[in-house]
Amino acid sequence: MIDPVLDETLPDELSDAEARTIGELREKVRYYAAKNEKKLALYEGEFVADQIGIAVPPMLKDWPVRIGWGGTVVNTNAARSRFLDFQAPAGDLQGLDKVVATTRLRTKSDRVMENALVVGTSFVVVGKNKAGRMVIESKSPSVMAVRENYWTGQLDAALLQVRNDKGWTLAETLYLPNETITLERRDRRLTVTHRDRHQRGEVPVEQFKHRPNDSHPNGRSLITAPIEYTISAAARTMLGLEVHREFFSGPMRAAIGADPEQFGVTEDMTEDEKYRLGWSLVMGRMNIVPPAEDSTANPTMHEFKPSPPTSYIDIMKYLSLMVASDSGLPASYFGIMTDNPASSDSIKALESQIEQRAIERMREMDWHWINVARKILLWRDGTVDENKLADIHVEWASPSTPTPSAAADAGMKLVAANILPADSKVTYDRIGLSDIEQKQLIEDKRRASLTQILSGLDQAAATASTDLQVHNLASRRVDDDDA
Incomplete structure (x- = not known):
């Protein structure tokens, strides 16, 4: 949305290069915001399909028919690709686990994945607040744009806009490799209010790209053109069903x-x-x-x-099968149910494609999250130990959906075969214990071990007091020569 009040004239405090960069990135924000508006409407179920104008009366063509299949496609895949934490099994985690906990990065990572799957790309901004604490935020491409260096693949600049409910720009932040410039709205125009000359040599922004290629360098949406058409056809069919109900039922x-x-x-x-x-x-x-x-x-x-609505129902069933085929999800996710419920083996076979795509997605997103970890260390400490950073890995939730009993049975078999130790974090993760449950379990075992040791000492002392040989040795007099 174009701000009707914002003065397009940039402040005089900006250099010519900074002004050109802001102007270029503003155009990108407007371009991608308009381009992604339809994808977001399909995801939110607010998409209004175009009408052919034959079967529906003109006064009913804008009837608000909504189809939620776009949200089903995105949410189902996002639930199988959940970021959990950073790990360093053979090295120093360098406090990244505390940063994840204090910045609520797990919750924010879900929004990062959601934006990446809806429109193909998403952004993470790393920095410090006024109190010096680390801050990590996820941002949508509707309010942010970046410029990537063609030769190095690194970001040269990034622009973030802060807007109100009316779409007016309240502030802008220009991120450069060695400086961050803040512009705030003053007297119906933006004014430079702060310059942070951090001299880090990097832009504190990471762009997440979902399955990029040469034709889509900024990533691809899960709501593809075939899925978009199927949702449009389903919306037109449902509108025809509404008209049928009003006139012919x-x-x-x-x-x-x-x-x-x-x-x-x-x-x-x-x-x-x-x-x-x-x-x-x-x-x-x-x-x-x-x-x-x-x-x-x-x-x-x-x-x-x-006239019965059977024809419309049959068309919706066919369209459900089409969107299931295009998205790689089972048809039951889109309302196609059968009289005989599917067996566990058939369900597993249907979901195997979802799991495989989730594994490929996590492998691709690993690189982006490691870059986020690198920027966290750089902004917190000022430097990054590349050797220690190489030991850091990303922990993902399991893309499969086993039942608790099946997970416990698989964990027990792995422990019995001496493949996994009984008290390993890997084993706890396999059986589905949360981090809090794992910490509580370790603490309970530590207390039980101390109690057992103390109990053993009391028993040993009682035994020693009644043992005649121990009593004689304890009461034996030691001469000076013996000493």
């Missing part, structure tokens, strides 16, 4: 050879009055055919059979 009756005045219809009535009278005549499903002038036949009643 009730039985239509006709009075043949009857005088309209017998039903209260007069020649001086307006169309609105006739319409209201029609609703009072069997819910408006009454047609009156007057008799011929020379006819003496008695009036007769005729009833037309209502």
